[in-house]
Amino acid sequence: MRKFSPEYLRRTREGMWDDSREALQDLSLSDRSRVLDVGCGTGELSAVLDAESPGEVVCLDADPELLRVAREATGLPVVAGDATRLPFPDDAFDLVVCQALLVNLPDPAAAVESFARVSDDLVAAVEPDNAAVGVDSTVSAEVALERSVRESYMAGVRTDVALGDRLPDIFEAAGLRDVRTRRYFHRKVTEPPYDELELEDAARKASGAGLASHETELRRTLSDDEYDALYRDWREMGRSVVEQMQERRYRRAEVVPFDVVVGRVTD
Structure with missing residues (x-):
């Protein structure tokens, strides 16, 4: 299981679902x-689920630090546990859902099977298509460099960070039926x-720390x-980003496609 800091999760998920929740309709x-x-993680999706559902929402994560942040941010009950061996009895929930989790697991199919065991109705996964991320920037070198880094990272990481069309097959192999998919585009814009x-991200690019983490x-x-x-x-690209920020002319837009896959548990 890949591990992430609370700060990283906040940055990458900030604003997600603020523009539209239509892609969650099948949940x-x-x-x-x-x-x-x-x-x-830090509870971003948990808060959306709590706002949209009249029922109780329970947060589960394997990382105690992330759970602490999620509890403080949402006020929801939290449980420490493994996604592939959920610590709940069969049929304990009527919806089991994850966001950006399966792409970070070595065995996503085992997790979906565990989801299906503890749900008596729906299972859902909201997973990014990292192979289809789009970036535009006023620093021209940033676009090509990010594409190069993304391609090399995807080839070197030991999980499938671009599940894409495989997700419905994984759901069906777990015995889920009536599998449906909607796509959500998470757009993040950096501008004055x-x-x-955003200033910290630019500094990490200029120092090379952001790249070194991978x-x-x-x-x-x-x-x-x-x-x-x-x-x-x-690092040279990062210095250009910092310079443009100092002149208040740096703009960057990133679009990350997410597939929202929902399946129904059968008797």
Whole structure:
């Protein structure tokens, strides 16, 4: 299981579902009585589920630090546990859902089977299609560099971070039926005035810290010379980002497609 800091999760999920919740329609949230958010992280989806459902929402994660943040942010009950061995009896919930979890698990099918065991109605997964991320930036080098890093990272990471069309097959293999898919586009825009997190992100690009956090995965596919060249180019790009921010002319837009897959448990 890949681990993430609370700060990283907040940055990547900030604003998600604020623009539209139409893609969650098949979860029938207004009819739910007991909902489990698996791999809740810092609780962003948990808060949406709580707002849209009259039932109780329970947050589960394997990371105690993330659970602490989720509890403080949402006030919802939290449980520590493994997504592939959920610590609940059969049919304990009428909706079990996760967001950006399966792409980080070595065995996503085992997790979906566990979801189906503890649900007596619906199972859902909201997973990013990382192969289809789109980036536009006023720093021209940023677009090509991010594409290169993303491709190398996806080749080097040891989980399937672009499940894409495989998700419905995983659901059906777990015995789920009436499997439906909707797509949601999470758009993140950086533009003046910049907030503290955006300034920190720019500083991490200029220092190389953002790239270095993925060094292990990148070095699995890049030679030492290729990684060192990428690192130099990344830092130079980061310095350009900082310069444009100081002049208040830096703008960046990122669009991450998410597939919302829902299936029904059969008797």
